Amino acid sequence: MAKLAFLGLGVMGYPMAGHLQKAGHDVTVYNRTAAKAEAWAQEHGGARAATPREAASGADFVMACVGNDDDLRSVCLGEDGALAGMAAGAIFVDHTTVSARVTRELYDAFAEKGAGFVDAPISGGQAGAENGQLSIMCGGEQAHYDAAEPIMSVYAKLCRRIGDSGAGQTTKMCNQIAIAGLVQGLSEALHMAEKSGLDGRAVVEVISQGAAGSWQLQNRYETMLDDHWEHGFAVDWMRKDLNICLDAADEVGASLPVTALVDQFYKDVQSMGGGRWDTSSLFARLRKLG
Template sequence: MAKVAFLGLGVMGFPMAGHLAAKGHDVTVYNRTEAKARAWVERHGGAYAATPAEAARGADFVMACVGNDYDLRAVCLGDHGAFSGMEKGAIFVDHTTVSARVTRELAEIAHARGLGYVDAPVSGGQAGAEGGVLSVMCGGDEQSYARAEPVIAAYARICRRLGDVGSGQMAKMVNQICIAGLVQALSEGLHFAEKAGLDIERLVEVISQGAAGSWQMVNRHKTMAEGKFDFGFAVDWMRKDLDICLRTGDELGVSLPVTALVDQFYKDVQSMGGGRWDTSSLIARLRKFD
């Protein structure tokens, strides 16, 4: 069992930290809004700290799941940042979806301080975090990953090292690129089915068993048909992720035409007031504009 600090208790971080505590790890949490940290301690035990540095002090591992590049820098750097509280040999594990550029920047700073660094973005959404069945894509040196993997296993269905630092973030970009096109296609298919008067449940029962089947189809078709969009990853966050994908694509000289188009469709959903709806809300845009 390890001494672990967990930074960021949003819809993902709160249950992820809870799984660490349930597995017997000694967990100290930090959250920008202290009330969430207190609520976590009331539910799971452990302790909470007033700053990332205080949470990280004496920890073997410091896990972070915050919002974006800016938030990650804020919890890592400065007098109150986690790096200033970590001891040599400790490992920082970042579960935030951020740019590979900031990942490599922070990893370089961490290494100069004698710290390990693993970028480990996750896929599976809130349900995956709550169920402890996330897919975790990792980048980092083999030794740091080997030490961190048994701890990450507390909330992972699968965890794999894909290469050096930054590889995890690159893999997460691939994940988001695939999801964007898939959810748009599913939205168009279900909208077509509605217009054609097909029974959605019977339809999905058949086609989900064939080549068209997907996790999104099985888990989101019912709520999409009912117009309920509060079951997963928010549109605002998806647009943040797709912006990272598109910028990185430009840097690599890679064309992402479908991703760019779906990003604009999500912009339309935001203009409809759906910024906090989950990503399956693309079907609401079709219903509005058809």
């Protein structure tokens, strides 16, 4: 069993850290809102720290799941950052969805101290985190990945190294690009059924068994038809992710016309007050349009 730190106790990080403690690891958590760290410690029996540096001190692995590039830098760097508390040979595993640019920047910073850095963004949503069934796509040195993989396997159904530093984040971009197109396509299909006077559930029962079947269709069609959006992955976060995708596409010369269009559709959802709605709320936009 390893000595671990976990930084960031949002809807994903809170249960992930809990799985690690339950598996027998010695886990110390840090969260920007200290009350949440205290609640986690009371629930799971682990320790809490006042700063990322304190949490990371003496840890073999430091896991993080925060919000964006700036949040990640803030928990990694500076006098109270995790890097200041980590010893040579320790490994930082970042589960945040961030840009490949900040990943490579931090990889270099950690390497200067002799510490490892694995970018390991996750997919599977809150349910995947709670059930320990996440898909984890990783970038970084093979040796660092090999050392960290048994730790990540506690909350993963699939964990794979894709390539060097930044490869995990780029793979997560591909994931978000695919989801954006799928959700828009599903929304349009349900919209077509509804406008044609068909029973949406009956339509899904048939098409889900053929080539149109997908995780989004199976897990979101009922809440979409019921106009229920207070769950899942927020539109605000999806727009953050899609902007990362579009910026990276400019850097590498990739063409993402559908992604750019769906990003604007999500902007419309935000203007409807749906920034915290699930990403399947693209259907609500079509209903509003009539």
